[in-house]
Amino acid sequence: MKRTSVKNTDTENRQRSRKPRGQVNAYFTHHLWVLVSSLGVLWRTPLATLMTAAVIGIALALPAGLHVLLQNVQQLSTGWEGTAQMSLFLKPDVPEKRIQALVDKLRGWDGVAGVRYISREQALAEFRELSGFGDALDSLDENPLPAVLVLQPTTGAAEPAQMELLLGKVQKLELVDLAQLDMEWVRRLSGIIEVGKRGVLLLGGLLALAILLVVGNTIRLTILSRRQEIIVTKLIGATNAFIRRPFLYTGFWYGLMGAVLAWLLVAALLGLLSDPVNRLSFLYNSEFSLGGPGLETVFILLGSGITLGLLGSWLAVGKHLQAIEPS
Amino acid sequence: MRCSAILAATEICIMHIFLFVLHIGSSLFPMIKFDNVNKRYPGGHEALSGVSFHLKPGEMAFLTGHSGAGKSSLLKLIACIERASRGNVIIDGQNLTRLKSRHIPALRRKIGVVFQDHNLLYDRTVFDNVALPLIIAGYHQSEVGRRVRAALDKVGLLGKERLMPVTLSGGEQQRVGIARAVVNRPPLLLADEPTGNLDPELSREIMGLFEQFNQVGVSVLIATHDHDLISRLDYRLLTLRQGKLERDGQTAELQMHG
Structure with a gap:
């Protein structure tokens, strides 16, 4: 009796002394094993897994696709915003000399990078060339076009507020009939884009909630179907963390699969749109073509998919695992 | 000098x-100490009242009584599945009345439990079933394999480790359950009607296994109403009757008293 108990404590001591390093190792091995085995469990029911992943994928693809489209439109408009300039239409019959003086004066102003003078004759020639209304112009007695000064702001002054200030100053000049910001509509467009972005964010928030519910419900059903297993493992001395682990990894896989599906959906959507968009931009003499989701968007997509999957399963596990106790 | x-x-x-x-x-x-323990379930049913006894480390005892006498309740209190309504339950120096729920897993790892209906996981192999307590406790892979094979060898199932539990007979499934209970080398082994569904010969085999574990220093408490089985062995016998500890003595004494 005594001898055996001594032997027992001896082996226990040996276990204790060799446990720490092996246990850390075993901990990671176990995590890896659960990661792979939870994927294996999903793999065994491909249809059910695919359906859940597809719901998550579509819910993620909707805001992600809209986001990518908005990004494209924004890129298109920022390309123009850099070339923002101001047209000053001069009053008719201003002598050439005074115009030259004005040009020199404007060049000296802060925030003005350059001034280009388009005389009435140059404007007429340009218009004749580009518009195709040459014959109609010929029938007119005199040149209907005013002289124009095209004012190029410095990059620092290209901000909408600065431009507004400059516009006000220019309009007070005696020789100026009308001053016009050429890129007014670009700013309106960017305003619309802002509204669109906010809309995508709200839509994304709602759909994120939907994903949480879908994942949560799926995990809840899994937990209920494995009730007996949970009870047995609890009786054997499993901690809550140990029991939670496979369900969390299942949520992780759902999220990841959904995100990858969403990525494929967005790529397919852009692929289908790219041809007509290219044709449209060709009609506008533009070299614009639809850009795919950037690396950043892909990371955000994968990250939010995984986070939502984990969070959804965490909520389900937290709520339902407490209720399952051996009795 | x-x-x-x-x-x-x-x-x-x-x-x-x-x-x-x-x-x-x-x-x-x-190993086990019950000190004037009462267990009353919600609804008023008193399953145990004023139960006091000790089980020394390395001791083996039977727990008997009619169904409903409180055997299961007593085992549940030891594994902290239920808590005592009054009195103290002390397992290996730990008072379970005040045990925080996050410490329950550590307690249960010290107790091997054998169930009447085996409670195996039927979607994994015999090996994986027996390995579960070791995986839970965080043993290293190589250690797990070695110990699982040792435990299966002890219950005579070495070579069946790759089979699924459903392909085994009732007696074999029970032996898998026993291997799982002892693989972690717990100091205390509880068994709830371990021979309930087995024929007499298989029951004797299973009891022989429990005796072997007891001989290497494991404390064993077996709840059973199989009087034939008990009468053939000479161990301490705790008899419950309507929630009270009616008799505490050797099985031999019981036979002498009729």
Whole structure:
């Protein structure tokens, strides 16, 4: 009796002394094993897994696709915003000399990078060339076009507020009939884009909630179907963390699969749109073509998919695992 | 010379005192200690009332009584599946009345439990079933394989580790359950009607296994109403009747009293 108990404590001591390093190792091995085995469990029911992943994928693809489209439109408009300039239409019959003086004066102003003078004759020639209304112009007695000064702001002054200030100053000049910001509509467009972005964010928030519910419900059903297993493992001395682990990894896989599906959906959507968009931009003499989701968007997509999957399963596990106790 | 003799004598003296203290210690800290324990379920049914007993480390005992006498309740209190309504349950020096729920897993790892209906996981192999307590406790892969094979060898199932539990007979499934209960080398083994569904010969085999574990120092408590089985073995017998501990003595005494 005594001898055996001594032997027992001896082996226990040996276990204790060799446990720490092996246990850390075993901990990671176990995590890896659960990661792979939870994927294996999903793999065994491909249809059910695919359906859940597809719901998550579509819910993620909707805001992600809209986001990518908005990004494209924004890129298109920022390309123009850099070339923002101001047209000053001069009053008719201003002598050439005074115009030259004005040009020199404007060049000296802060925030003005350059001034280009388009005389009435140059404007007429340009218009004749580009518009195709040459014959109609010929029938007119005199040149209907005013002289124009095209004012190029410095990059620092290209901000909408600065431009507004400059516009006000220019309009007070005696020789100026009308001053016009050429890129007014670009700013309106960017305003619309802002509204669109906010809309995508709200839509994304709602759909994120939907994903949480879908994942949560799926995990809840899994937990209920494995009730007996949970009870047995609890009786054997499993901690809550140990029991939670496979369900969390299942949520992780759902999220990841959904995100990858969403990525494929967005790529397919852009692929289908790219041809007509290219044709449209060709009609506008533009070299614009639809850009795919950037690396950043892909990371955000994968990250939010995984986070939502984990969070959804965490909520389900937290709520339902407490209720399952051996009795 | 005389000095060293005195020293040696003192040394022996101190050693004896040490051993004596150790002896007292082991009886002061029994494996299981019930101290005037009551268990009342919601609804008013009193499953146990005023139960007190000790089970020393390395002791083996049977727990018997009619169904409904409180056997299951008593085992549930030991595994902390239920808590005592009054009195103290102390397992291996730990008072379960005050045990925080996050410490329950550590307690259960010290107790191997064998169930009547095996409670195996039927979607994994015999090996994986037996390995579960080791995986839960975080043992290293190589250690797991070694210990699982040792446990299966002990219950005579080595070579069946790759099979699924459903392909095994009832007796074999019960032996898988026993291997799972002892694989972690717990100091205490509980069994709830372990031979309930087995024929007499298989029951004797299973009991033989429990005796073997007891011989290497494991405390064993077996709840059973199989009187034929108990009468063939000479161990301590705790008899419950309507929630009270009616008799506490050797099985041989029981037979003498009729």
